[in-house]
Amino acid sequence: MRVEISKSDSHVLKCEYAVRGEIVTLAQQLQQELLAKPGSHPFDEILYCNIGNPQSLAQQPITFFREVLALCDHPAILDRSETQGLFSADAIERAWQILDQIPGRATGAYSHSQGVKGLRDTIAAGIEARDGYPADPDDIFLTDGASPAVHMMMQLLIRSEKDGILCPIPQYPLYSASIALHGGTLVPYYLDEAAGWGLEPSELKKQLEAAKAKGISVRALVVINPGNPTGQVLSEDNQRDIVEFCKKEGLVLLADEVYQENVYVPDKKFHSFKEISRSMGFGEKDISLVSFQSVSKGYYGECGKRGGYMEVTGFSPEIREQIYKVASVNLCSNISGQILASLVMNPPKVGDESYESYSAEKDGILSSLARRAKTLEDALNSLEGVTCNKAEGAMYLFPCLHLPKKAIKAAEAAKTAPDAFYARRLLDATGIVVVPGSGFGQVHGTWHFRCTILPQEDKIPAVVSRLTEFHKGFMDEFRD
Amino acid sequence: MRVEISKSDSHVLKCEYAVRGEIVTLAQQLQQELLAKPGSHPFDEILYCNIGNPQSLAQQPITFFREVLALCDHPAILDRSETQGLFSADAIERAWQILDQIPGRATGAYSHSQGVKGLRDTIAAGIEARDGYPADPDDIFLTDGASPAVHMMMQLLIRSEKDGILCPIPQYPLYSASIALHGGTLVPYYLDEAAGWGLEPSELKKQLEAAKAKGISVRALVVINPGNPTGQVLSEDNQRDIVEFCKKEGLVLLADEVYQENVYVPDKKFHSFKEISRSMGFGEKDISLVSFQSVSKGYYGECGKRGGYMEVTGFSPEIREQIYKVASVNLCSNISGQILASLVMNPPKVGDESYESYSAEKDGILSSLARRAKTLEDALNSLEGVTCNKAEGAMYLFPCLHLPKKAIKAAEAAKTAPDAFYARRLLDATGIVVVPGSGFGQVHGTWHFRCTILPQEDKIPAVVSRLTEFHKGFMDEFRD
Known part of the structure; x- marks a missing residue:
């Protein structure tokens, strides 16, 4: 007898993840059809703007990072003379340093459950240099990207559906999915689109009180800065408000800071929530704070390597022990990802052999991303009935669609949300894949989509012209 | 205000993981003390026999595998002439093959949520060659080692504490930990130590009925073959009994087959549960079966790379969709681990340039493991009041300690389980780290410990003599 899983009461069934949802499955089908039968669609390739996966769109990895990874994978070549010709001298030196930090130089062994101690030392030093405040290697937990770290914290914080987590709306659906998988309740707080997706402290208070009135015990607040899908960089004032609020209400502050290197506007700068907290005079005893970082984003974009860490401060030893236990059950994160996390930090x-080529690669990627963000932002704002906030950071734009009533009716008739209807039409007409705003959450009655800024720079004009032409046709068809 | 996590009703607090538990923390402290003050203990090094982590004990990785990984990490060197001198020709060829299987050759991109399709093709072909029955690449989900795959299935199967999972006792504590973390109920079935840790079908039936009588809905049965911590290789008859039972009772069969290459006795051979099921004439419609495999074990022992897969057969499309969704939320497993999983399969x-060196490395590791297993098994059986089953497979021995009443009383006075008392004494006297049987579960009133067979072969005589001397002293102290 084959097993069926009953639909009642399953946390898995409640979980949604639009970034790889229906529209992406459909795009993959179209791609197969194009391969099997060229010319079968009005476009010759699928343009994936649905996911922050830079190297899938031909962004090249940073050479120095890959040199070090290769040498750590196969240390037997480290003292061969041919290696000098193939690898930069500082990559060879760094590989030796890293190997010496790994007990027995065994890159194929499980590490300490939190990650290799020497690599955590390096990361802590990097955090210290970034923030100007001390960081403790014992506070670092290396993880396979940021997602498992988020799951670990949700697992720890959520005991039942009576436990709530404050999440921004719109949010990256990892959070809603993880809260659903762990059987908790997402307590929304709405970002203010009119204020560049900023955050109003009174909104936090209002939503917290509303949740409490429903018997929800709110345990933590998620903040994503730079924002996903919204692309804003929070002001320092806003950050201080959030810290103050979490401290006052006794909430764990879960700070998703994976886009910390992705800031594209000169008037904004990334500040970690730890830096902000410490600058306000709040230490270990005042606030429980978790900062998530990943090797998947930034200028490195090493999504496939699954590296990342969380820095965990302000918890009691008892809770630290529980976090450690959950990390132990998963043994450790992958060592290549651990090494890469130490490299990005x-x-x-200056002065290292690779410094110039490294800087050129880094600046090339970041300046191109900034140009792409601006071009797409301008193009979106030039469309009838579309408004798009400034792309200050991260890798996304989240334009608002002011759809004609006729389009909304047509979506209803097709039994789909209006933004999903728009995204589906866009895909069918142009091969451009975006994620409907409903996958991230949005103010009731407003419609958006998320579009990455990642297509190769020479493809951006095509994205713009296809999108513009499609939108014009769409409006001509549905204009009230 | 700092946050405290309430102790009531937390799945995390209920979870235990002895393999990295108290005794290991203590061993790490002793190691620090030895470093800081040589001569401060009656031994000069800690011998970690607590965890199946071969490369931490100087087992060398397979050269061919590491060559391919390094080349895939830094493909820029693939067509440089120096590379020919540094890497074997078939490693270079294989790296090209693998890169061509990865869209855009982007080893730094997220892959398909199930893993790179071409790598899954390779793995499916490897399974087919192993079993003699077809395997479908769409049934393969690549994961960061086997542990996340087990968690995924538990997440899917467990809706509340009323859902039960049949687990062998003794068991690898990943299972009890994962069931606790997901809020389900472990339903034990006892392996028969007197029958070489074999399995009695009537025991399965009895425990299933007992669970049902308590209102537990039993959804799946875990079987670990070769066994962890018990080291047995199940007979084909036993395997058929298990398949028949799962089919009849409508249970998902979760087959932990990560030790499939670790069989040390000539009269036993590994058969996958899929092979057994298919040979009984049971297909997709008859039984839901998940097989877990990992790059951490076998002769490869690449624990730090976190590679593995599960092969999922006999589920409805609706459930497959849910498994896919959970995989998607985690984006994908790390690409190096994915590549390694394809390499081990x-x-x-024969005929490849690396074949001879590869075979020599593989046979060297496996024959040494077999010798170490036999030496330790014999040594344990020669101890007063200790009986140890044959080490047929996996990486562990699980001897039974017939402890004197006086030792049990001393343990009670020290407020610890008798086997934990023994393990602690062993550590303090010899530096040998084993895991008390209570961490795995055992028949009430029996006492065991798990000891890996992984110390370097030239250290085995020291392990044996230190253990023998300690045990003699222990018995002299506590003999009734």
Whole structure:
């Protein structure tokens, strides 16, 4: 007898993850059809703007990072003379340093459950250099990307559906999915689109009180800065408000800071929530704070390597022990990802052989991303009935669609949300894949989509012209 | 205000993981003390026999595998002439093959949520060659080692504490930990120590009925073959009994087959549960079966790379969709681990340049493991009041300690389980780290410990003599 899983009461069934949802499955089908039968669609390739996966769109990895990874994978070549010709001298030196930090130089062994101690030392030093405040290697938990770290914290914080987590709306659906998988309740707080997706402290208070009135015990607040899908960089004032609020209400502050290197506007700068907290005079005893970082984003974009860490401060030893236990059950994160996390927090410095090429690669990627963000932002704002906030950071734009009533009716008739209807039409007409705003949450009655800024720069004009032409046709068809 | 996590009703607090538990923390402290003050203990090094982590004990990785990984990490060197001198020709060829299977050759991109399709093709072909029955790449989900795959299935199967999972006792504590973390109920079935840790079908039936009588809905049965911590290789008859039972009772069969290459006795052979099921004439419609495999075990022992897969057969499309969704939320497993999983399922073949060195490395590791297993098994059986089953497979021995009443009383006075008392004494006297049987579960009133067979072969005589001397002293102290 084959097993069926009953639909009642399953946390899994409640979980949704639009970034790889229906529209992406459909795009993959179209891609197969194009391969099997060229010319079968009005476009010759699928343009994936649905996911922050830079290297899938031909962004090249940073050479120095890959040199070090290769040498750590196969240390037997480290003292061969041919290696000198193939690898930069500082990559060879760094590989030796890293191997010496790994007990027995065994890159194929499980590490300490929190990750290799020497790599955590490097990361802590990197955090210290970034923030200007001390960081403790014992506070670092290395993880396979940021997602498992988020799951670990949700697992720890959520005991039942009576436990709530305050999440921004719109939010990256990892959070709603993880809260659903762990059987908790998402307590929304709405970002203010009119204020560049900023955050109003009174909104936090209002939503907290509303949740309490429903018997929900709110345990933590998620903040994503720079924002996903919204692309804003929070002001320092806003950050201080959030810290103050979490401290006052006794909430764990879960700070998703994976886009910390992705800031594209000169008037904004990334500040970690730890830096902000410490600058307000709040230490270990005042606030429980978790900061998530990943090797998947930034200028490195090493999504496939699954590296990342969380820095965990302000918890009691008893809770630290529980976090450690959950990490132990999963043994450790992958060592290549661990090494890469140490590299992104300690890249080549002035004077190192690789510094110039490293800087050129890094600046090339970041300046191109900034140009792409601006071009797409301008293009979106030039469309009839579309408004798009400034792309200050991260890798996304989240334009608002002011759809004609006729389009909304047509969506209803097709039994789909209006933004999903728009995204589906866009895909069918142009091959451009975006994620409907409903996958991230939005103010009731407003419609959006998330579009990455990641297509190769020479493809951006095509994205713009296809999108513009499609939108014009769409409006011509549905204009009230 | 700092946050405290309330102790009531937390799945995390209920979870235990002895393999990295108290005794290991203590061993790490002793190691620090030895470093800081040589001579401060009656031994000069800690011998970690607590965890199946071969490369931490100087087992060398397979050269061919590491060559391919390094080349895939830094493909820029693939067509440089120096590379020919540094890497074997078939490693270079394999790296090209693998890169061509990865869209855009982007080893730094998230892959398909189930893993790179071409790598899954390779793995499916490897399974087919192993079993003699077809395997479908769409049934393969690549994961960061086997542990996340087990968690995924538990997440899917467990809706509340009324859902039960049949687990062998003794068991690998990943299972009890994962069931606790997901809020389900472990339904034990006892392996028969007197029958070489074999399995009695009537025991399965009895425990299933007992669970049902308590209102537990039993959804799946875990079987670990070769056994952890018990080291047995199940007979084909036993395997058929298990398949028949799961089919009849409508249970998902979760087959932990990560030790499939670790069989040390000539009269036993590994058969996958899929092979057994298919040979009984049971297909997709008859039984829901999940097989877990990992790059951490076998002769490869690549624990730090976190590679593995599960092969999922006999589920409805609706459930497959849910498994896919959970995989999607985690984006994908790390690409190096994915590549390694494809390599272990498709190692060099006769005629390939690396075949001879590969075979020599593989046979060297496996024959040494077999010798170490036998030496330790004999040594344990020669101890007063200790009986140890044959080490047929996996990486562990699980001897039974017939402890004197006086030792049990001393343990009670020290407020610890008798086997934990023994393990602690062993550590303090010899530096040998084993895991008390209570961490795995055992028949009430019996006492065991788990000891890996992994210390380097030249250290085995020291392990044996230190253990023998300690045990003699222990018995002299506590003999009734």
